[in-house]
Amino acid sequence: MIRVVTLDPYDDKVMAKFSRTLYTAFGVGSENSGSVELPAGLSEPLDAEKVLEQVKGVRAYKDDKVLFLTSRKLKERQLPSGTAPTHGFARFGKDRAIISTHGHKDLEAGLKAVSRHALHQLGHLWELHHCLDPRxxxxxxxTPSFAAGEASFCTFCREKSEQKIRLAKS
Ligand SMILES: [Zn+2]
Ligand SMILES: [Zn+2]
Incomplete structure (x- = not known):
């Protein structure tokens, strides 16, 4: 099950829509599991790794994947070509990821792009690697074109995630 945990206030209806998108993409249950406080001592722009390490009070069972949602900006990532805005972060193959809705008026306005980033980071939790299919x-x-795409996977990545989810359950 995917548990979406918010670090900032979001509209319930839009959160339900967001969860449905995740459910459709992965074929696994997704629910809004409430909100938690941002750990003390962390300030904007947030260090995504530290948030994942330090957030407390999240109840998750074996095989659950926890996706944190924040409206605060995440620290930019250093790339060989310069810095790039960070929309999300995940520990590959582990159980926690974070997505930022910063830069969108609200979750509803940015729903498609935020969902696409969420699929990406959750995909890493189920051990998906980067894919060459721009869709x-x-x-x-x-990449500049990323945010404009749909929140879905190519056939290969979809099948791979289904396989991983099945394996985790057995
Ligand atoms: Zn990635
Ligand atoms: Zn793919």
């Missing part, structure tokens, strides 16, 4: 959510997220 796929596993395409590198720092």
């Amino acid at each position: 796929c959510s596993m395409y590198p997220p720092w």
Whole structure:
């Protein structure tokens, strides 16, 4: 099950829509699991790794994937070509990821792009690597065309995620 945990206030109806998008993409249950406080001592722009390490009070069971949602800006990432805005971060193959809705008026206005970033980071939790198909959510997220795409996977990535989810359950 995917548990979406918010670090900032969001509209319930839009959150339900967001969860449905995740459910459709992965074929696995997704729910809004409430909100938690941002750990003390962390300030904007947030260090995504530290947030994942330090957030407390999240109840998750084995095989659950936790996706944190924040409206705060995440620290930019250093790339060989310069810095790139960070929309999300995940520990590959682990159980926690974070997505920022910063830069959108609200979750509703940015729903498609935010969902695509969420699919990408959750995909990493299920051990998906980057994909060369520009339509796929596993395409590198720092590319200029990424945010305009649909929140869905190519056939290969979809099948791979289904396989991983089945394996985790057995
Ligand atoms: Zn990635
Ligand atoms: Zn793909």
